Amino acid sequence: MQKIQNFINGKYVDPMKGQYIDNVEPGTGKVFAQIPNSSQEDLDNAVAAAKDAFPIWSTMSVDKRSRILHKLADLIEDHLDDLALMESRDNGKPLWLAKAVDIPRASSNFRFYASAIVNFSSEAQVSEGFMVNYTRRAPIGIVGCISPWNLPLYLFSWKIAPALAMGNCVVAKPSELTPMTAHLLGNLANEAGMPAGVLNILHGEGKEIGQAIVEHEATKAISFTGGTATGKVVGATASQQFKKVSLELGGKNPNIVFADCDLEEAVKTSVKSSFTNQGEICLCGSRILIEDAIYEEFKKRFIEETKKLKVGDPMEAGSNMGALVSEEHLIKVDSYVKLAKEEGGAILHGGIRLEKEGFYYEPTIIEGLDENCRTNQEEIFGPVVTLNRFSNEKEAIRVANSTRYGLSCTIWTTNLKRAHRVSHAVQSGIIWVNCWLLRDLRTPFGGMKDSGIGREGGNEALRFFSEPQNVCIKL
Incomplete structure (x- = not known):
């Protein structure tokens, strides 16, 4: 039986407390892997790694960040069969569906934002002979990305791709029901040349490590996809620290x-x-x-x-x-x-x-x-x-x-x-x-009423994972 690990600071590591959760294969009803039941200590290690990596990643040229994300998209395509097999075993969906939709779309997410950041323009207002104002989009810092079980790698990448593209470091948690494709992504990130600590992946239960990511003072923005009841808790917790929050929740369409x-x-x-x-x-x-x-x-x-x-x-x-x-x-x-x-x-x-x-x-x-x-x-x-x-x-x-x-x-x-x-x-x-x-992918994505707040997709996601900084220069 496979026992997977957390991905922290570019390395696979065991959970600090040595606790694991059974991962059941829906197609057979049997346990086929175990995943870390991560703790606050694991989160603190991930945050420390992200803090160390942020000065490197956030100041890296846009072209270089773009090349790394394009390479990651290529690697996902190269490993389509392995990723699709793990997603099918993990989630229960037909293998052909994972091959045709989920994994290709995960690759497309990275490729889209790898291209988007080199075409993302700033704004300038010129008062002739007096002053120039321009607005740049600055990365937030460390962000938390929490994804659901229904489209595991597709929605995992949907969150982390724009966050990484804008120069943020990420502490991410996939669903404890479908951890396998996120687990495999760590190796691909290393192979793509992503600096250690830029992407950190923690496994465990949402009510424990997921909530801890939301509560941690170092995470400055939270992107969450899941049920409306959980989304209310996430939103309430994030608002107490004035964090940016995007909630993509339920539907009765x-x-x-x-x-x-x-x-x-x-x-x-x-x-x-x-x-x-x-x-x-x-x-x-x-x-x-x-x-x-x-x-x-x-x-x-x-x-x-x-x-x-x-x-x-x-x-x-x-x-x-x-x-x-x-x-x-x-x-x-x-x-x-x-x-x-x-x-x-x-x-x-x-x-x-x-x-x-x-x-x-x-x-x-x-x-x-x-x-x-x-x-x-x-x-x-x-x-x-x-x-x-x-x-x-x-x-x-x-x-x-x-x-x-x-x-x-x-x-x-x-x-x-x-x-x-x-x-x-x-x-x-x-x-x-x-x-x-x-x-x-250029269009905004999200709901009204209890289906969530905020928008993902396109430039909306790039704006969410950055802060506007106005610079005024007197001429």
Whole structure:
């Protein structure tokens, strides 16, 4: 059994207290590795290393930092197979999905910010013959990056890439459920030529070492992706020390299907947006709102396409869905299906745990629920969707906005005016029209309401991981 280590000051080291946590493979339900249960002493060592590295990294030329990050992107591509295998074993997602999406996007994150920093411009205001003001973006110092388990390396790199690009040193914590790809990243950072102490990776439980990273006086900014309840604790803790904080939290995303849509494309993509990655993506459309005129036809086709999905071994190429990340999470998902029945919902497909080793659950479709019931209001984060009717545009917008979340929304219509009108009315940070999960890294990413504060992506991330410094020179 593999026993992984923390990555501090460019070296792999055992946790100071010698404590470890079992890492369970979702596809088999068996322990396949152990990870450090890090303590305050481990964090203090990581912070000390970051403090020593900051003068070197923050003053390094932008071109040199860029070359190191480009090299890291290259190395991720070179090790795609190994990283994808570890991610699949760690998370339970199909191996083909990790190869096609997660690992390539992690490489793209580093490559994007490696290029962005050499094109990031400052501002200047000139008062002719009197003064010149210019604004530079200065690195913050040491920042804490805490990432979730659903897209392990993709979202881990999504945070640390812009932080490193701007000249910060990072103390990062991947989810204790999916530590393996972050663990492998340390060696690649060394091979890319990153100075020791610039990137430090600590493993352990969120409520312990994650909270300690947020509380530590040396971390000047916190970027967190995870559940809304935890995000409230992170935000409250960070605010007490006036730290910058970015919170990308939960979602209960509406997928609005109007009668004038391309029905075939809407059904096909809605199956993907419901069940990709076992529904364990914060952007999944878990509430499908369908106009009355096409409700029955959409439902029929949606069920037919869902029945074609194969839930199976993540290592098998034919598996459309793998295992849920943990038994605890599977029990949570199943409890919501039971709740839906109690709330009067009808299970049209799925709703059962598969009888095999590991944590497998059928894609589940539910109809007949009130828009305000718990199943339609609370984030399930699994392969469970509800079908809901609406009769007109006004009603669709009202139901779409009826939850406390506002992360993303998908709209299906061929009416251009309606597409704009509804997009502007829906309270979501991300709107997709006639598509889902298309991303341009130059655009800001984040939600409204209880889906978080702050924005990641593009120049928004570079601005978050830096502070504006104004310089005024009298002529």
